Amino acid sequence: MLKDFFKLSLQEIRHRRMRSYLTLTGIIIGIAAVVSLISLGQGLQNAIAGQFASLGNDKLFISAKGNSFNPGLSIDAVWIMDKDLEIVRRTSGVTLATGFVTTTAAIEYNDQARYFMVYGESTDPDERALLGESNNYKLASGRVLDKGDTHKVTIGSAYQDETLFGKSIGLGNTIIVKGIQFKVVGIMEKTGSPPDDQAVGMPIDTYEELFETNGALGMIVAQTQVGEDPVEVASEITTALRHSRNLKEGNEDFTIQTPQEMAAIFSSILDIVQIVLLGIAGISLLVGGVNVMNTMYTSVLERTRTIGLMKAVGAQKHHILTLFLIESGIYGLVGGIIGVGIGVGIAKLVELVFILVTGPSFLSVEISWVLIFGTLLFSFVVGCISGVAPALRAAKLHPVDGLRYE
Amino acid sequence: MTAQSLVPLIQLHDVWKTYVMGEEKLDVLRGVTLTINKGEFVAILGPSGSGKSTLMNQLGLLDVPTKGKITLEGRDLTTLSENEMALVRGKTIGFIFQQFNLIPTLTAVENVMLPTLFQGIAEEERVVRGRKLLTMVGLDHRMDHKPGQLSGGQQQRVAIARSLVNDPSIILADEPTGNLDSISGAQIFEMLIHLHRDEHKTVILITHDEELAHHAQRIAYMKDGRVDRIEEKATKNSSRKRPRAE
Ligand SMILES: Nc1ncnc2c1ncn2[C@@H]1O[C@H](COP(=O)(O)OP(=O)(O)OP(=O)(O)O)[C@@H](O)[C@H]1O
Numbered sequence: 001m002l003k004d005f006f007k008l009s010l011q012e013i014r015h016r017r018m019r020s021y022l023t024l025t026g027i028i029i030g031i032a033a034v035v036s037l038i039s040l041g042q043g044l045q046n047a048i049a050g051q052f053a054s055l056g057n058d059k060l061f062i063s064a065k066g067n068s069f070n071p072g073l074s075i076d077a078v079w080i081m082d083k084d085l086e087i088v089r090r091t092s093g094v095t096l097a098t099g100f101v102t103t104t105a106a107i108e109y110n111d112q113a114r115y116f117m118v119y120g121e122s123t124d125p126d127e128r129a130l131l132g133e134s135n136n137y138k139l140a141s142g143r144v145l146d147k148g149d150t151h152k153v154t155i156g157s158a159y160q161d162e163t164l165f166g167k168s169i170g171l172g173n174t175i176i177v178k179g180i181q182f183k184v185v186g187i188m189e190k191t192g193s194p195p196d197d198q199a200v201g202m203p204i205d206t207y208e209e210l211f212e213t214n215g216a217l218g219m220i221v222a223q224t225q226v227g228e229d230p231v232e233v234a235s236e237i238t239t240a241l242r243h244s245r246n247l248k249e250g251n252e253d254f255t256i257q258t259p260q261e262m263a264a265i266f267s268s269i270l271d272i273v274q275i276v277l278l279g280i281a282g283i284s285l286l287v288g289g290v291n292v293m294n295t296m297y298t299s300v301l302e303r304t305r306t307i308g309l310m311k312a313v314g315a316q317k318h319h320i321l322t323l324f325l326i327e328s329g330i331y332g333l334v335g336g337i338i339g340v341g342i343g344v345g346i347a348k349l350v351e352l353v354f355i356l357v358t359g360p361s362f363l364s365v366e367i368s369w370v371l372i373f374g375t376l377l378f379s380f381v382v383g384c385i386s387g388v389a390p391a392l393r394a395a396k397l398h399p400v401d402g403l404r405y406e
Numbered sequence: 407m408t409a410q411s412l413v414p415l416i417q418l419h420d421v422w423k424t425y426v427m428g429e430e431k432l433d434v435l436r437g438v439t440l441t442i443n444k445g446e447f448v449a450i451l452g453p454s455g456s457g458k459s460t461l462m463n464q465l466g467l468l469d470v471p472t473k474g475k476i477t478l479e480g481r482d483l484t485t486l487s488e489n490e491m492a493l494v495r496g497k498t499i500g501f502i503f504q505q506f507n508l509i510p511t512l513t514a515v516e517n518v519m520l521p522t523l524f525q526g527i528a529e530e531e532r533v534v535r536g537r538k539l540l541t542m543v544g545l546d547h548r549m550d551h552k553p554g555q556l557s558g559g560q561q562q563r564v565a566i567a568r569s570l571v572n573d574p575s576i577i578l579a580d581e582p583t584g585n586l587d588s589i590s591g592a593q594i595f596e597m598l599i600h601l602h603r604d605e606h607k608t609v610i611l612i613t614h615d616e617e618l619a620h621h622a623q624r625i626a627y628m629k630d631g632r633v634d635r636i637e638e639k640a641t642k643n644s645s646r647k648r649p650r651a652e
């Protein structure tokens with residue numbers, strides 16, 4: 001019997017082709033939005049978690065308050081200084097610490113000038129390695145900066161691209177940073193993050209001279225001793241820095257973050273973004289549902305005579321109810337199937353664009369069967385629920401009223 | 407059963423139907439008392455607006471009277487729930503309407519099969535019945551045509567086939583030839599006579615065509631919501647009817 005009801009509903013849906021397509025479109029948009037946003041959001045979440053996991057959890061990042069994501073860019077900001085780095089180095093539980101400072105400066109090459117990030121890094125191999133690990137900087141070709149390198153720089157992978165300066169920059173080329181000539185000795189691997197890939201690195205001493213920093217640092221990265229609790233060490237450093245900077249407890253003008261904390265911040269920001277996006281997707285799905293309801297009401301009205309006839313020839317309430325619920329359920333299910341397909345397509349497309357732009361393995365979209373079947377079920381349920389009120393109206397129709405309807 | 411041994415099938419006792427429209431009350435049926443016997447051919451005749459269709463709705467369990475009692479084989483129908491009424495309708499009554507009332511999106515055979523859908527009859531059985539009945543009404547070459555592709559007479563033949571698909575004992579026809587030309591109308595009428603004579607169905611024909619009504623065994627004349635008088639006929643149709651072997 002259900003099979004025949006399905007057939008009847010399908011015939012009806014096919015009969016009103018244009019309206020059915022429009023109704024389906026509403027559901028498709030909603031479901032495609034839900035699927036693509038969830039899978040992209042999940043992919044992004046995973047990517048970021050992966051990035052932080054690769055940092056390891058034995059590192060601490062010390063920066064001036066409100067300054068952690070754009071060190072060196074604000075003018076009136078408080079600074080972490082050279083002498084703070086010395087204090088961190090002397091704190092027990094810290095095996096290694098290094099400073100890092102960045103700014104934006106004019107880079108000239110091939111008679112063209114553009115502004116990019118310039119950073120200063122330690123030339124000590126261990127400290128450099130610690131920083132490289134934290135920043136995800138790896139040497140691709142040439143060499144890293146050495147003690148005694150003065151007018152030497154390493155450059156990000158983006159400079160090999162001709163589009164930046166009309167000409168690719170390679171090892172041995174000379175670029176001008178803030179009016180001074182520097183020779184390129186190393187090229188870094190692609191990280192996938194454009195600012196990092198366009199960054200120019202130089203020894204921190206050279207940086208301090210060139211930008212007249214007076215010992216200001218953007219950030220200190222400290223490595224904690226094996227077996228020490230990074231949180232304990234962080235509180236030791238806090239106490240030491242508070243003393244040296246003459247601050248009262250609770251008034252610290254610096255922050256110390258562990259990778260886990262940073263991951264948690266990112267992840268909670270992403271959660272909010274995802275909730276907002278899902279809300280938008282949910283609204284479009286709701287609109288799709290209302291659309292189905294509207295179509296079903298119209299369909300019930302148009303078929304008043306048919307319903308009356310069906311009742312006359314023996315249809316009971318539940319027969320009519322089932323018939324119309326199947327019809328709206330089909331909208332939900334078919335719209336859901338197409339929507340899931342399109343949603344997965346969109347997510348994969350975005351992933352592809354990311355791979356083309358930032359290199360592989362940054363964003364890997366996660367499409368789970370749970371998501372697919374969950375969404376299909378959800379879509380079917382939305383379709384059915386939207387059909388309940390119209391179907392009830394149809395089921396309650398009096399046979400005489402149905403047959404008399406013009 | 408002979409023409410003499412009358413077994414009451416449907417009995418209406420003082421049936422009233424009142425429509426309330428705002429302040430106004432309209433008594434469409436005003437105390438109809440009528441007995442329809444098993445296997446008989448009854449015509450209900452009357453001018454337009456006299457309440458014939460309203461009466462058919464009560465007889466066919468499509469509606470509940472405002473007042474009065476209707477029994478089917480002695481069973482009181484006025485106390486049935488909506489679903490119980492649907493069940494009785496589906497099994498024991500076949501409807502033929504003036505407007506055919508076929509479902510436009512279904513083919514002829516699907517239209518014929520429709521009432522079986524609500525009786526939980528197996529698919530093969532339903533198809534067999536549908537095809538057999540369409541063949542019987544002479545439409546074996548139009549099985550998969552939609553109503554829109556059929557003439558009025560053909561559509562009404564589909565409707566007759568549909569009315570028979572659950573093998574009901576009662577056929578209720580409300581002006582079945584009202585929308586047809588005289589030739590198609592005559593064909594349809596012949597079929598009703600055949601159903602009565604050869605299939606032993608109880609046929610209730612509603613019409614305002616005197617001539618058609620005179621083919622019936624009894625004519626109930628309706629006027630202003632009442633059965634004005636009943637005329638017993640000894641038509642060639644009923645006289646031709648031979649007593650069946652008991
Ligand atoms: N649902 C309703 N609400 C109000 N009035 C109704 C309703 N149904 C029927 N009537 C009225 O009842 C009266 C009888 O209607 P009915 O359809 O039974 O007449 P009829 O004898 O079948 O007429 P016809 O030969 O034209 O078909 C008419 O005046 C009609 O307007």
Ligand SMILES: [Mg+2]
Pocket residue numbers: 458459460580
């Ligand atoms: Mg009428």
